[in-house]
Amino acid sequence: MKTRTIALGIALLLGTNLIAHAQTDSRVYAPNELILGMTYGDWSAAWWQFYLQIPNVKNSHPFAATDSACNNGNQPAGPVSFLAAVGSQTSPPPQIVRICNVPQGSPILFPIVNNEVSNLETKGGDADLRTGAALPFKLLTPPTMNVSLDGVSIGSLSQFRFESPVFPFTAPSPLPNFFFYTRTVSNNSSSPVSVSDGYWIAIKPLPVGQHTLSFSASIPGIININMLYYLTVQ
Template sequence: MNTHTNSLKTCPVTRRRGLPTITRHCLGLALSMGLALLAATFVDTVQADNATPKVYGKTIGNWGHAWWQWAFNFPSAGNPILEDGNVDCSAGQSGEVWYLAGSFGSKAERTCTIKKGKAVFFPLLNGLYWTPLDPTIPEDCTDVLSCRTGVGESIDKITGWSCTVDNVPCVWFAQVVRAQSNARRFNIPPGSVATDFGYAPGVRKISISDGYWVMLNPLPPGEHTIHFTSASAAFPDFALDVTYHLTVSALKD
């Protein structure tokens, strides 16, 4: 594992490819509103069944599900969730959205390079529930309702989070969104990190992701630091604290 919608209604909003962005002249006004406004810009609505707008072709909830498939395609060795230090942020990536990994509740500091023009997507706190491969061996849930309820209750227990880009709160770049995915199949390939937790390889017929997500529009070329943390009452020892030192190259695909 690596929750009210409000907005600056008085501020003009511009739209690049993807998420809307508050115009620069409104930033000073927004900053003067302080921490109360930070809370007001936080999105706390469970998003399911494609009831929300698509960003880069998917809802935020379904991007969350795709994030889990990306992360669980790796074995433990070289898994982005478990890595520290210099890492390869291009591993397993494709398309216009690249994923960054959280952790399993520990501290990590990573350095890597990403290509210009890539949106960046990552979780602050997230979970995934799935139905069993073998119905006689219980796993997380048994049907869509129990999967959606179970993973939702686990994410409801978040007790705090933080997120900055170059020491500026993430909410000035993008909304922090609580979102569930559609019910989807989920593949655990042989050698996946999930097998280290006792799950047999194979395709689960039903799975649902839930979490708090950030989708950043492409960052300008140069050096950037993304830092995010979270904690959850569901896991007393869980203390996610991840820093990415990113170099955005001047080269595009």
């Protein structure tokens, strides 16, 4: 009986430590923590609003460019820095390397893997948008995901799935420059709205200097991602 009691005590202690570690990684905002007064879901909508308005000309969009430039659009001097990823059907995907500057004191938001569906891409109401956005994440096999900051992994990534509110966005003009134009079914470019679903990480402001951020994800048959960012905080 004593042996069982000790074993149970060790198991409970280890379980408590694992839960505490999952909830207190000091480098990132916790899933239920506000990021400068907004939720992860709210910021995911802001992230998409920024990237959806960028025209895709000759695969120069941040979702497509493969050279080592930052390729994150002309981001305004906002309070949160956004990073993007390039999706691939190739498995394993090629690693995309980007070199970016980040303002001192700025949180960094990026999706490990995500999806959005707008009323340009599907016909129906808000519920249809939510269903479409969530579809890749309702498979029997969850995404395989990894995130590492300065060589140290960030764990418990399954806790960081968030759905956005329905949000309006500005589509590029002409509409064929819309990144997802090949899957549009509607020309409702005068009042487009969208919903996002997926896994997101918001890193708390980093110290001034050089940092490395890598993240990868795979949903077999749908998308593969492999990103490496060299970040200079200044």
